[in-house]
Amino acid sequence: MASNLSSSSASHSAPRPFSLLGKLAFGAGDIGPGMTANLLAFSYLIFLTTAAGLSPVAAGSVLAIGRIWDAVNDPFIGYLSDKTRTRWGRRYPWMVVGALPFGLSFFLMWVVPPLESEAARFGYYAVVSLLFQMFYTVINLPYATLTAELTKDYDERTELTAFRLASSLFGAIFALGLGLVITQTIEDLGQQYLVLGGICAVLAVLPLLWCVWGTYPYAVQRNALQPAATDEVPLSFVAQIKVVFANRAFLFVVGIYLFAWLALQMTASIIPFYATFWMGLDSYFLAALLVQGTAIVMMVLVNQLSRRLGKQEVFYIGIGTWVIAQIALFFVQPGQVAFLYLLCIVISFGVATAYVVPWAMLPDVIELDELKTGQRREGVFYAFMTLLQKVGLALGLFLVSLALQFSGFVSEAAQQPDSALMAIRIFIGPVPMVLLLGAIALARFYPITRQMHEEMLLQLAERQRQQDSDGAAG
Template sequence: MKKSAYIGWAIGSFTSAALVSAVGLLHLRFMTDSLGLAIALAGMLTVAAKIYDAMTDPLMGYIGDRTRTRFGQFRPYLLGGGLLAGLSMILLFNVPGGLQGDSMWLYVGFTLLLYSTAYTMFRIPYLAIGRAITDDFHARSRLMTFSVYGSSLGSFAATSAAPFLLARLGSDRAGHGHVALVLGIAIALGGIAAFLLLKERHPVEAETKPTGSLGATWAALWSNKPFLCLMGFKLILFSGLAVHITAIPYYTRHVLHVTDTALGTIFAVQTAMMVISQVLWVRMASRFGRRNALVSAGSLCAIAYTVWALIPAGSPFPLIYIACALSGTASGGVFLGLYTVLTDTMDYSRRIQGENRAGMLAGVFVMVEKGTSAFGIFVFSTIMSWTGFVSATGAGAEEQPASVKTGIMVTVSLVPALAAVVSSIIMLRYRLPETAKDEVEPQASTLQPVGVQSN
């Protein structure tokens, strides 16, 4: 496989991770602490956009499965989606100063829908094209490590570099706009690069178009038991993760009372551990099977989230770094496992059910991701509204009630820890019949960490 495929795959992962991480981490707080929107309204707008986003994911996959162009089946969407994603990033955080009242929340709602459309247009084809890069069962694990590297870099840009820059600029409304401009340009360039570097292995004419209706395709997906098990794992785990991620910027500002420099440091440590841990997770998958490695990663998530509850607000360092390191290591295993197992279920669908439904499978995969994100934001914003959160303009309220701080602690630690335990139990039921030997009783294989060649 060409090196350009590895690079393009990493860049594609960077593009989607930078977009979704920046919006997921900063936009809700931007609406409540800089635009002055009530947290219930801000949460409602975000959740509505996420629901729309999730509903369009299978449709995008259905369209992608039936697309045939001279540029490829999925590649054109990488270019169009990447450019639109960059534009939406800029518009989200650059709200015209003259907007007030209804005009402001209408603008916010429109830009959220634009962002959702762009992310779907890019993310679904990107995941679907992964099956077309290589057929080799073990080579995919090596390829997917590049996805983790790319997403780690994208997450670093959005969740570490951006908060560092915000701290320098004052974390106010104007500062968010400047940071979004930088990120938007990077995201657009990433979409262009992914389009140029990623090539589908076979001519699109060689792949027969699926013939079933949308309803028949849904029925076929419901009969794909390994895929459903994977989605159950992701649904529960990512619901908890969404609550955790949404709570963190509020946790650092209103519980720890530290600047956004600390917020950036938290995600820098997590990102570093995601990258470093790839060697460990690839070896675990090779020795114990992908399913078992993914269960181990989910279990480590539960431990990591529990540690967050033990951090003393008065002197959070260095215990907070331990929590970050554990969270990053666990996330590295989760994302590597999810991507590799997803491509396995795509092959299972093609072998057993007779049609290539990579686009629809990717659509449902991301739909679950979007749905859990909406659920997480809904849970967090509802709890904050119940506990009496005080919205503000500029850089946020000086002090929040004690009830709000308690709610933040519950959402940053206890809820995601419980979700991680339940999801790990669900994943124990995963079986891939035609490769059960590889998944449950792995032999010594050629699977090796990135950069290590087999003799």
């Protein structure tokens, strides 16, 4: 018995490193969510206003309803996945069961129903948006928590996060590239979006199954399928909420992520309007493709800089560069297409930073909570991070739609009034700039440094050795 405990402890302390195929499989879990989320971020608001015929405020309400429901849905699914007990672990069953409904509900979002009234169309899109956001959470939240469960190494987490988010960007790039091809081969606007949504719906499901198949052996080997047994009495859901919000480091990570991603999502939603109505381009997909496509290469740079300089330092560099490029977009004039595309490439460095750094910080926060409480609540922390982010995004997207509505934007019109064009330029320049400066300010006070994290791991390892010793003696 003691021999088995010793063997298990040795396996736990020196797990088999992730191979390249293992890292790729882990990253594949975010291809589908990245593909669908980014296509919605860039294209759904303009789809609803130009193809589905909704007013900007109605279209923004659809997006806000879906986001708010998603935010409410997240904590409960995170809590349930933490409490799930099966022979396959806590997270994997959720990913497998939710995969097919996730793809189907995404496809339905791009169907233009044969309904005459705007109210009926609004109801249709509100319902399918609620369904999609629910199944998105079912597959993505359990997947996201695997980062903290599969490894405790500071640098390996950063590397897995980079693979995960690079895969997310790959999915986004594929969707945007496909959109560019489709807009050049299909003339009908509604058919363009229907074909794009259908192909992406199918391709979003398959990588999820690859992720489960490719990472499950690592989860078994690292004893990551179930949480380590403790003598602690589990906290109630309400008590866990109190613990989450009492974690100062977590609140900083949430704020950093919220400000940076709100800037990104607001920019993404307004780029189609900016490229189409201000710049006069036939397609907005190339501009979006340059932002997301170059970000994959930039993520390698961000990962390397993070190892050399630290997470906070690389965040200052990446987001600071993004601020300069973002405000420059306000001053770009119609016809300066090459300058626009250059700024899109520069922005990709900041986008890569916003992808990698906050998600690499979150597992450190979870271990700080474990050190204080003796329990691991990955699902709850990940859920509340996304909850607050999505509430903020719902508000941000609704503000964009309100700005379009009250500035005189005309749905399904080829030309827009000067007031609408000015609103579009403000929301692509000054507004994101202010949000990004807020993210930099919060990063300045993030308390967990590399040295502090190493000390935390030593204390957790000592606690685990003591528990193993007490168990062997018992």
